[in-house]
Amino acid sequence: MTSNLQTCRAIARLMCTTTEQVLWDHYRHQLHPKADLACRAGSGRATYHRFDHRDRCHQITYGVRMVAAKQDPVTAAGWLSTREIRSRGYFGGTVSVLNLLAHTCTHEFAHLLQQHDGKRYHGSVHNRHFYELLDQLNDNGMAESVRRHLARSAHELGLPLDNQPMAFPSPGHQARRWQPGEAVRFGEGAAAREGIILRINRKTCTVDGTGRSRGLRFRVPFVMLSAVD
Known part of the structure; x- marks a missing residue:
């Protein structure tokens, strides 16, 4: 595992590339013809999807310190992505660094699809429709494609993405x-x-x-x- 922020920034950028090449390339033709996607690595923990209605541009930010926090079971335990993997059985319910970061890509892209469907409401973001989309991305193999792409690309770049199951403190x-x-x-x-x-x-x-x-x-x-x- 690594907590080096320079390495974590490289991983966050790789998450951007994976989101664009796997998820966006697959779904873009099903969305508004003028819609666009911009992914970026943020400097903090904040990780989110945002939509600019004027430009019809979706923006997904992956926080570098989020990547760092998900390297360690103590800090990873508090993230929603950890709870989702364990409670909904994504990736067989196994929480690892690789699975957490792959799921983070899938989670944020589910928000993009939710926005497109007009089902994202103030005060009701992680609603039933969102989880239907997230389940679909896992059931139709897209989440696994994200996971494989992330693992392969990280290996090629020499970036550490541990796939050993995390042992969480009680x-x-x-x-x-x-x-x-x-x-x-x-x-x-x-x-x-x-x-x-x-x-x-x-x-x-x-x-x-x-x-x-x-x-x-x-x-x-x-x-x-x-x-x-």
Whole structure:
């Protein structure tokens, strides 16, 4: 596994190429004739699909720090992609670095198809229609094509994409890392916050906000917490 951001950026760019060459090339003729796709590697964790109605351009961003976070079971455990693979049985329910990143490509492309179908609503993004599309991409072999393309291309470029199943720490093990009264931070960029742990729950910590978050209280998954030095 690697946490080197330069390597992670190369992997994020490879995810862009894979999305364009496998998914977009397959579906583009079924979409609006003037629709276009632009994929990019972002500098943070944010990974998302966005649609510009004026230019009819879909944009998919794969965050470099998302790629880094999905290298480690401790930080990968909190991602929706991990839960989807395990709960919906994608790739046989096996979570590995390769499967996580391939699924991330498929997940974001399902949002593109959802947008095309007019089924993406404010406050209802991961809705029933989205998961029907995501299931279809897995059932019709496109997700596996993404996985194979990503693995083959990474091998050719000498980029590490581990395909060994991840062993996730138990919630109890994660809980023992934290103590009430400990100063922590969570979130990134403009959404970054700090606070003091008030209580340890089964899968989360209850955190009292400090600084600009003073007066607010949060339930934060263990995997999203980091200690304040």
